[in-house]
Amino acid sequence: MIIDVNAYLGHFAFRQLRHNTAASLLQWMDAKRIDQAVVSSASAITYRNAQAGNEEVFAEVKSHRDRLIPFAVLNPFYAGWQDDLKICHEDFGMSGLRLYPKWHNYQLSDRCCLDLVNAATDRGMVISIPVRVEDNRERSWLANVPDVPLDELAALVKACPQARFILLNGLGYVKSPLGRKDNGLPANYLIEISRLSAVLDNEIGQLLAGLGAERLVLGTGMPFSYPDPALLKLEVLDASQSDKEKIRRLNAEKWLRL
Amino acid sequence: MNTLRATLRQPRLTRRTFLKHSVATTVTLGIAAGRAADRAESGQPAAHTGSDSPSQTKVIDCHAHLDHRSRSTWEADDRKLIEAADKLGIDQLCCSILTPRRPATAEGFQECNRWVADGMQRFPGRVRGYCYVNPGYRQEALEEIRRCVEDHGFVGIKLYHEYTCTEPVVFPIVELAIELNVPILQHAGHAHYFLEDQPRISDGGRLAELSRRYPEARLICAHVCGGGDWEWTIKALRHAPGVFLDTSGSVTDEGAVEMAARVLGADRLVFGCDLSMTASVGRIRGANLSAQDKAKILGGNMAKLLQRRKS
Numbered sequence: 001m002i003i004d005v006n007a008y009l010g011h012f013a014f015r016q017l018r019h020n021t022a023a024s025l026l027q028w029m030d031a032k033r034i035d036q037a038v039v040s041s042a043s044a045i046t047y048r049n050a051q052a053g054n055e056e057v058f059a060e061v062k063s064h065r066d067r068l069i070p071f072a073v074l075n076p077f078y079a080g081w082q083d084d085l086k087i088c089h090e091d092f093g094m095s096g097l098r099l100y101p102k103w104h105n106y107q108l109s110d111r112c113c114l115d116l117v118n119a120a121t122d123r124g125m126v127i128s129i130p131v132r133v134e135d136n137r138e139r140s141w142l143a144n145v146p147d148v149p150l151d152e153l154a155a156l157v158k159a160c161p162q163a164r165f166i167l168l169n170g171l172g173y174v175k176s177p178l179g180r181k182d183n184g185l186p187a188n189y190l191i192e193i194s195r196l197s198a199v200l201d202n203e204i205g206q207l208l209a210g211l212g213a214e215r216l217v218l219g220t221g222m223p224f225s226y227p228d229p230a231l232l233k234l235e236v237l238d239a240s241q242s243d244k245e246k247i248r249r250l251n252a253e254k255w256l257r258l
Numbered sequence: 259m260n261t262l263r264a265t266l267r268q269p270r271l272t273r274r275t276f277l278k279h280s281v282a283t284t285v286t287l288g289i290a291a292g293r294a295a296d297r298a299e300s301g302q303p304a305a306h307t308g309s310d311s312p313s314q315t316k317v318i319d320c321h322a323h324l325d326h327r328s329r330s331t332w333e334a335d336d337r338k339l340i341e342a343a344d345k346l347g348i349d350q351l352c353c354s355i356l357t358p359r360r361p362a363t364a365e366g367f368q369e370c371n372r373w374v375a376d377g378m379q380r381f382p383g384r385v386r387g388y389c390y391v392n393p394g395y396r397q398e399a400l401e402e403i404r405r406c407v408e409d410h411g412f413v414g415i416k417l418y419h420e421y422t423c424t425e426p427v428v429f430p431i432v433e434l435a436i437e438l439n440v441p442i443l444q445h446a447g448h449a450h451y452f453l454e455d456q457p458r459i460s461d462g463g464r465l466a467e468l469s470r471r472y473p474e475a476r477l478i479c480a481h482v483c484g485g486g487d488w489e490w491t492i493k494a495l496r497h498a499p500g501v502f503l504d505t506s507g508s509v510t511d512e513g514a515v516e517m518a519a520r521v522l523g524a525d526r527l528v529f530g531c532d533l534s535m536t537a538s539v540g541r542i543r544g545a546n547l548s549a550q551d552k553a554k555i556l557g558g559n560m561a562k563l564l565q566r567r568k569s
Binding site: 015016017018019134135137138139140141144194195197198199200221222223224225226227228229230231232233236 | 335338339341342345346447449450451484485486487488489508509510511512513533535536537539540541543544545
């Protein structure tokens, strides 16, 4: 069984996505033997009113709740986020958030953001933060959106010790406190592996040694990305089958309370 | 995975190891190997180049690098590269070494090429050499290319971003590549902003222009999946049949390989990693293409390019 914590539905403003409906994503998951996926709206990354994207995702996954786990995209500086959070959690059954501080132009340390993280945590929701949406070198002439620096993520996980975070699409953790033992940070975050190396520098192996297998989780980034690179990393990783099973499924099950 | 790793570290091209290797390649790269196994069982030649058959394809990474020896870990890093290739079912790696700082001096690129030649000796049959030169040192560059190709069996030329590939200073290099029948792997990328650290970077459009000037040259546009807007690059190369597209890079955007195959044809795509190993193998495995097309991309096309070299 495979759980993917890093998948999307809908359109992205700067590149055509394929396999971006529930039906086609599920077909693709079947082909890759992925059982469940956490999905959020790709459109909401650039919609001013992100809630419209959440409504689209809710409609898409309605009859596939056994396999597609919807997360909400919210902007804590947009009017009515408290109402949107309530609707996403209570009416749409969304069990987590995805935050885009750089795309939505705020700081993770802003009071509004901390309020959103704390409000979602009070509801038992998971907070996931993609370090990037796409490689900055391929950016459109309209948008220059930087990656979320790892030190800003480290400050957030420290500021919100009760929250449960999943950090997506990042790398370089081994050079950050986030990837080290005895880092003074709460163990309240999982690191998703889609951009980490499994050979050469082998960052996944270093994190296994440094943080432990309980802190890593599989994500693919589909349909932005081919799912195969992430799946391949797990295949070629030098690790025990039990550690791989934690990354492939068990850690996500526990974190998402499936 | 232990089996896979152990299998691929063994001496290659015995009947037994070929069988195991074929299985490993099937697992990691997703190409059919059944007929290869059958052929090996029947005692026919095992892997060889020049065939587009999925079962006969030797997997060739068209874009790899050995470490510069200013890095204290160069020897271990080179071994790690071969180990990664073993794990992923990559048979051969076409390698260059670049100077840490650009523009490269003549002494700098000559030293790099000596180390590549040494790498070819340390990893026989696995590492093939690109001769890296800075075209600004015209005489030294031309002599270096001839020496590397004719005396040391290098298979191609690597150009970085000292000059844009359409600048006249590059033309003698291209003309020598044509004479020696070797490809040029040209560092390239197209971003919608000015690259301050690479003001003379080439892109697909420049390579297409160069190919119109020298239609007989065989040019490889480097790392489409690590060179900015890959859709732009693919479209820019549509009408340049002399330019091949290297699929390497760290970006795993879905659809890139399929679009390249649709616009350029699978015959013009060559598999590469540029050290982004799992990303580059994974995108080929994930691409929605026939096994025949994947075989061409993974090694068939590059093998044909390499066979053109005058011995």
